[in-house]
Amino acid sequence: MSTGSxxxxxxxxxxxxxxxxxxxxxxxxxxxxxxxxxxVATGLxxxxxxxxxxxxxxxxIAEFSGTTxxxxxxxxxxxxxRAELGHVAGIDIGPHxxxxxxxxxxxxxxxxxxxxxxxxxxxxxxVRLLRTALTDVAxxxxxxxxxxxxxxxxxxxIVDHERGEVVxxxxxxxxxxxxxxAELRDWLGCPVAIENDVNxxxxxxxxxxxxxxxxxxxQWGERIGTGMVIDxxxxxxxxxxxxxxxxxxxVTDLDDEPKPPTDGLGAFERLVGAGxxxxxxxxxxDQPLRDRLARTGDIADLFEAAAAGDEAxxxxxxxxxxxxxxxxxxxxxxxxxxxxxxxxxxxxAGDVLFDAVRKRLGRLLLVPADLRVSALGVNxxxxxxxxxxxxxxxxxxxxLL
Amino acid sequence: MSTGSxxxxxxxxxxxxxxxxxxxxxxxxxxxxxxxxxxVATGLxxxxxxxxxxxxxxxxIAEFSGTTxxxxxxxxxxxxxRAELGHVAGIDIGPHxxxxxxxxxxxxxxxxxxxxxxxxxxxxxxVRLLRTALTDVAxxxxxxxxxxxxxxxxxxxIVDHERGEVVxxxxxxxxxxxxxxAELRDWLGCPVAIENDVNxxxxxxxxxxxxxxxxxxxQWGERIGTGMVIDxxxxxxxxxxxxxxxxxxxVTDLDDEPKPPTDGLGAFERLVGAGxxxxxxxxxxDQPLRDRLARTGDIADLFEAAAAGDEAxxxxxxxxxxxxxxxxxxxxxxxxxxxxxxxxxxxxAGDVLFDAVRKRLGRLLLVPADLRVSALGVNxxxxxxxxxxxxxxxxxxxxLL
DNA sequence: AGAGTATCGAACGGTTCGTTAGTAAGTGCG
DNA sequence: CGCACTTACTAACGAACCGTTCGATACTCT
Numbered sequence: 001m002s003t004g005s006x007x008x009x010x011x012x013x014x015x016x017x018x019x020x021x022x023x024x025x026x027x028x029x030x031x032x033x034x035x036x037x038x039x040v041a042t043g044l045x046x047x048x049x050x051x052x053x054x055x056x057x058x059x060x061i062a063e064f065s066g067t068t069x070x071x072x073x074x075x076x077x078x079x080x081x082r083a084e085l086g087h088v089a090g091i092d093i094g095p096h097x098x099x100x101x102x103x104x105x106x107x108x109x110x111x112x113x114x115x116x117x118x119x120x121x122x123x124x125x126x127v128r129l130l131r132t133a134l135t136d137v138a139x140x141x142x143x144x145x146x147x148x149x150x151x152x153x154x155x156x157x158i159v160d161h162e163r164g165e166v167v168x169x170x171x172x173x174x175x176x177x178x179x180x181x182a183e184l185r186d187w188l189g190c191p192v193a194i195e196n197d198v199n200x201x202x203x204x205x206x207x208x209x210x211x212x213x214x215x216x217x218x219q220w221g222e223r224i225g226t227g228m229v230i231d232x233x234x235x236x237x238x239x240x241x242x243x244x245x246x247x248x249x250x251v252t253d254l255d256d257e258p259k260p261p262t263d264g265l266g267a268f269e270r271l272v273g274a275g276x277x278x279x280x281x282x283x284x285x286d287q288p289l290r291d292r293l294a295r296t297g298d299i300a301d302l303f304e305a306a307a308a309g310d311e312a313x314x315x316x317x318x319x320x321x322x323x324x325x326x327x328x329x330x331x332x333x334x335x336x337x338x339x340x341x342x343x344x345x346x347x348x349a350g351d352v353l354f355d356a357v358r359k360r361l362g363r364l365l366l367v368p369a370d371l372r373v374s375a376l377g378v379n380x381x382x383x384x385x386x387x388x389x390x391x392x393x394x395x396x397x398x399x400l401l
Numbered sequence: 402m403s404t405g406s407x408x409x410x411x412x413x414x415x416x417x418x419x420x421x422x423x424x425x426x427x428x429x430x431x432x433x434x435x436x437x438x439x440x441v442a443t444g445l446x447x448x449x450x451x452x453x454x455x456x457x458x459x460x461x462i463a464e465f466s467g468t469t470x471x472x473x474x475x476x477x478x479x480x481x482x483r484a485e486l487g488h489v490a491g492i493d494i495g496p497h498x499x500x501x502x503x504x505x506x507x508x509x510x511x512x513x514x515x516x517x518x519x520x521x522x523x524x525x526x527x528v529r530l531l532r533t534a535l536t537d538v539a540x541x542x543x544x545x546x547x548x549x550x551x552x553x554x555x556x557x558x559i560v561d562h563e564r565g566e567v568v569x570x571x572x573x574x575x576x577x578x579x580x581x582x583a584e585l586r587d588w589l590g591c592p593v594a595i596e597n598d599v600n601x602x603x604x605x606x607x608x609x610x611x612x613x614x615x616x617x618x619x620q621w622g623e624r625i626g627t628g629m630v631i632d633x634x635x636x637x638x639x640x641x642x643x644x645x646x647x648x649x650x651x652v653t654d655l656d657d658e659p660k661p662p663t664d665g666l667g668a669f670e671r672l673v674g675a676g677x678x679x680x681x682x683x684x685x686x687d688q689p690l691r692d693r694l695a696r697t698g699d700i701a702d703l704f705e706a707a708a709a710g711d712e713a714x715x716x717x718x719x720x721x722x723x724x725x726x727x728x729x730x731x732x733x734x735x736x737x738x739x740x741x742x743x744x745x746x747x748x749x750a751g752d753v754l755f756d757a758v759r760k761r762l763g764r765l766l767l768v769p770a771d772l773r774v775s776a777l778g779v780n781x782x783x784x785x786x787x788x789x790x791x792x793x794x795x796x797x798x799x800x801l802l
Numbered sequence: 803a804g805a806g807t808a809t810c811g812a813a814c815g816g817t818t819c820g821t822t823a824g825t826a827a828g829t830g831c832g
Numbered sequence: 833c834g835c836a837c838t839t840a841c842t843a844a845c846g847a848a849c850c851g852t853t854c855g856a857t858a859c860t861c862t
Contacts, residue, residue: 007417008444009819010849016408017850036809043409045851050810067858073808074858158767168767214639226735230631237737238615239768244734247767254652254672254724258765271655323655333645334627334732336638364659366559366569366648367640410850411818418819437840446820451841468827474839475827 014055017044018401021052025062026081031106032065034076053079059400060085081106086149087141088393089134090385092197093126093155099382100133102141105149105397107207107390111140112382127180131187145188150392152193152385153181154200156223161240164194191392198243199234200384202227204376205341207387212338217374218245218328221344222274223265226331234388245331246273250323272324274299274345280319285312303349317349321356328357329364336367343374415456418445419802422453426463427482432507435469435477454480460801461486482507487550488542489794490535491786493598494527494556500783501534503542506550506798508608508791512541513783528581532588546589551793553594553786554582555601557624562641565595592793599644600635601785603628605777606742608788613739618775619646619729622745623675624666627732635789646732647674651724673725675700675746681720686713704750718750722757729758730765737768744775 007013024041025033033041038049056062056079063082067075083106092099101112115133117126138145158168164181184192202217206229217227224246228235236242247266252258258267270276281293281302289310292301306313332340342354350373358371374380408414425442426434434442439450457463457480464483468476484507493500502513516534518527539546559569565582585593603618607630618628625647629636637643648667653659659668671677682694682703690711693702707714733741743755751774759772775781 007414007421007819008446010411010414010817010847011819013408013411013414013818013849020408034809046810047812047852048850051849071808072860073806074810076809212639230636231634233632235631238613238739239737241768242735242737244737244767247734248731249727249765250651251655254727255720260764319656326650326655330649330731331735333648334643334735336640336643336645338639363661364650366645367642408850411816411848412850414818414849435840447841448821448843449819452818472839473829474837475841477840 014052015398015401017042017048018052018055019398020044021049022056022061022081022397025056025079026106028081031081031083032078034078036076038079055401061397061400083108086393086396087138087143087147088386088389089138089145089148089151090200090382090387090389091130091134091151091153092200092381092385093130093153094197094381095156098126098129098133099379100130100137101379101382101386102137102143102148103386103390105390105393107386109383109386110142111137112379113137113140127183130180148188148190149396150191150193150389151184151188152195152200152388152392153184154195154197154381154385156197156225158239158241159194159196161193161195161236164192166194167240193388193392195234195385195388196225196227196236196240196243197381198225198227199236200227200382200388201343201374201376201380202229202341202384203234203387204380204384205229205343205374206232208376208383209341211341214338216331216335216337216340218340218342219344220272220274220324220342220346222269224269224273224327224344228335228337245327248327248330250326250330268327272320272327277302277316277320277346280316281313284316285310289313299346300348303352307350307352314352317353318356321353322360325357325360325364329361332361332365332369339370339372341372341374343376343380347373415453416799416802418443418449419453419456420799421445422450423457423462423482423798426457426480427507429482432482432484433466433479435479437477439480456802462798462801484509487794487797488539488544488548489787489790490539490546490549490552491601491783491788491790492531492535492552492554493601493782493786494531494554495598495782496557499527499530499534500780501531501538502780502783502787503538503544503549504787504791506791506794508787510784510787511543512538513780514538514541528584531581549589549591550797551592551594551790552585552589553596553601553789553793554585555596555598555782555786557598557626559640559642560595560597562594562596562637565593567595568641594789594793596635596786596789597626597628597637597641597644598782599626599628600637601628601783601789602744602775602777602781603630603742603785604635604788605781605785606630606744606775607633609777609784610742612742615739617732617736617738617741619741619743620745621673621675621725621743621747623670625670625674625728625745629736629738646728649728649731651727651731669728673721673728678703678717678721678747681717682714685717686711690714700747701749704753708751708753715753718754719757722754723761726758726761726765730762733762733766733770740771740773742773742775744777744781748774 020042021038024038035049039046053062061082062079064077065080067077083104086105087102090101097114097116099114101109103109113133113136115129134145155166157166160167181192181194198219201219205217213232215229219225226243226245246269249258249267251267277299282290289305302313306317354373361369421443422439425439436450440447454463462483463480465478466481467479469479484505487506488503491502498515498517500515502510504510514534514537516530535546556567558567561568582593582595599620606618614633616630620626627644627646647670650659650668652668678700679694683691690706703714707718762770
């Protein structure tokens with residue numbers, strides 16, 4: 001059978017302890033700690049921690065930097081995690097933009113740049129844009145792209161996580177079936193992961209916010225997608241096609257045949273997506289607001305009006321909240337997450353909308369739901385990509401020991 | 402911060418290797434293996450395996466039993482996992498029955514007994530029934546209940562996995578809010594786990610069948626519940642309330658307020674549950690079949706008639722298949738499991754029903770689904786409980802080293 | 803200046819692993 | 833019947849790691 005997880009000597013023990021010390025050091029305040037701190041954090045003996053620390057220093061992963069502030073007794077030497085040893089990049093490739101971040105090994109973002117993809121863009125053009133953006137941001141962070149240790153890319157659509165291919169990306173023409181990942185890998189010479197953008201958004205929420213080990217993220221904009229973190233890992237499903245809440249059908253009569261989609265949108269997306277919100281607003285609202293909506297196409301105006309008490313706007317918000325709650329309830333009944341975070345363009349609507357959603361939701365569920373609005377904003381996908389790139393780095397880091 | 406996972410000496414290494422050898426031995430054909438087999442299985446050196454094996458033998462976990470069949474060279478001694486060292490019990494408490502299984506540490510069921518709960522039973526009566534059944538089955542397996550190392554109980558409803566309490570059990574009056582688990586724990590003096598029955602069913606499917614690490618089980622009977630295995634663990638959700646597919650609402654008009662349930666059933670259960678199937682059959686079918694259905698109340702007759710070509714029966718099957726596919730599609734879009742296994746009373750309907758479901762399902766999904774019918778039958782919950790009890794035993798086993 | 807305190811560094815004993823060499827127990831052929 | 837060959841077991845050795853212990857160091861407070 002499979003070889004299993006057998007250790008093969010005291011040598012692995014050293015690695016285990018060294019990585020334990022490394023993790024404690026990295027998790028410490030400011031990525032620095034004294035030996036004594038690490039002793040209590042890891043449960044190891046002082047010599048063991050010292051040994052591990054010197055090994056880390058030899059590998060360049062840690063360094064001894066000055067002494068601690070003097071309280072009493074002999075001052076302790078501070079050990080510091082050398083976050084500048086390597087760098088990772090997180091990339092968000094959206095339908096209208098390419099956002100690149102470069103961070104050090106501690107995950108602090110050193111430089112970032114967002115490029116807007118010109119209209120009528122092709123997948124090929126996105127790749128060129130990506131190359132220049134990456135070199136620019138890397139330069140700003142003081143490195144060249146080939147110095148990167150690990151890269152993660154987030155993109156809409158269904159992604160073959162194993163083979164590094166985009167299987168289905170309706171929103172970016174010519175983007176799927178393009179060997180971007182293989183190309184990046186060749187160019188950079190480092191592991192390049194690709195992941196669904198919503199899955200990365202939830203990783204970022206898990207990372208920056210301090211919520212439980214089990215949360216659900218709903219990207220609510222023109223389209224609707226959900227990402228889940230289960231056991232501290234993004235959950236992808238067997239074919240990387242999990243979380244497609246946007247495609248559930250709540251509207252077709254039960255005994256009828258569902259109509260095949262014509263616009264590439266899923267049934268639920270057509271029901272509560274930003275497009276439908278705008279349509280409803282233009283249909284129901286009074287003249288001045290209707291004109292403004294038609295001119296700007298920005299649904300924020302609609303929510304503002306609703307918050308101000310505009311009756312027609314409130315009715316739109318109510319309709320949308322009712323529908324959204326129905327769809328979200330389905331996923332909550334199935335997943336039972338500890339908390340739900342809503343992101344995407346519609347999430348900026350504020351309490352007008354989400355208080356209504358919460359109210360509707362209550363009667364549809366068996367256990368109460370904890371619904372929040374994302375605080376990360378548009379950077380969340382790239383941030384999640386940084387986090388995922390960091391996860392891939394751990395291997396390379398511990399291999400140095 | 403949390404202490405982290407630091408090893409504290411060569412001593413843990415021994416434990417790691419010993420458990421690796423133990424696992425290899427237990428997974429081996431017939432729970433026996435030669436040292437050389439274990440060397441290749443674990444990747445350890447021969448002396449290390451021998452040392453671990455003697456430690457296991459000292460603890461009574463393994464024994465050396467005769468030599469192997471001689472091919473050429475010196476015959477090898479066979480080591481055997483002593484499955485008879487301890488026993489576990491798996492218990493299925495259903496609305497109408499109590500099923501108790503006792504198995505050895507290898508998971509082979511030594512004795513089992515099913516007791517039918519009399520009509521008008523109370524939670525209290527179930528407990529009494531359970532005690533006698535457990536003593537009987539234990540005796541048949543050659544032990545007393547207090548000899549048990551670990552017990553797991555499966556029950557319908559929502560279960561507080563941490564505190565060992567039944568939170569919500571509509572189908573067994575007086576069953577929730579009864580401290581059965583605490584009582585069992587006191588009586589037996591061993592860990593007693595409690596788990597939702599469908600979650601245990603999926604554990605059993607994962608154990609006995611050899612499907613992927615990511616599967617979905619749908620219990621389809623009077624009620625509908627689903628269980629998921631993710632990363633080789635049953636997925637419970639944050640409040641142990643995951644998988645409540647039976648409560649999703651596909652029928653209420655979107656802009657209407659859903660009606661509060663009156664019969665304790667969920668909306669989807671009312672739509673495709675065994676009760677609705679029977680109702681539809683009696684409403685649509687011709688006289689002789691209608692009478693039989695009214696008399697026996699067994700929907701198997703309906704499916705037989707449909708398989709034989711009875712037009713009205715076929716229409717019922719078609720309606721049910723259409724509705725069920727709609728609900729199942731929702732969960733598949735969200736979870737994207739590697740395969741779906743349907744169990745419960747309706748699963749005995751056969752291909753008449755499930756071919757229709759498969760056909761309908763195809764157009765509702767983004768990736769094709771692998772839909773199967775459970776082969777385990779009514780024992781699945783108790784089997785899953787045995788498996789879960791075994792998981793809890795590992796700790797005690799490795800503590801002996 | 804001296805007592806007190808906390809850290810640092812080195813040496814010791816214990817445990818584990820892998821490697822190597824030698825011994826035991828069979829088969830098969832001359 | 834004996835010898836070569838194959839395979840498995842046992843024992844001894846060196847290497848690596850951890851924890852414990854002890855003395856030395858550096859700084860603060862009185």
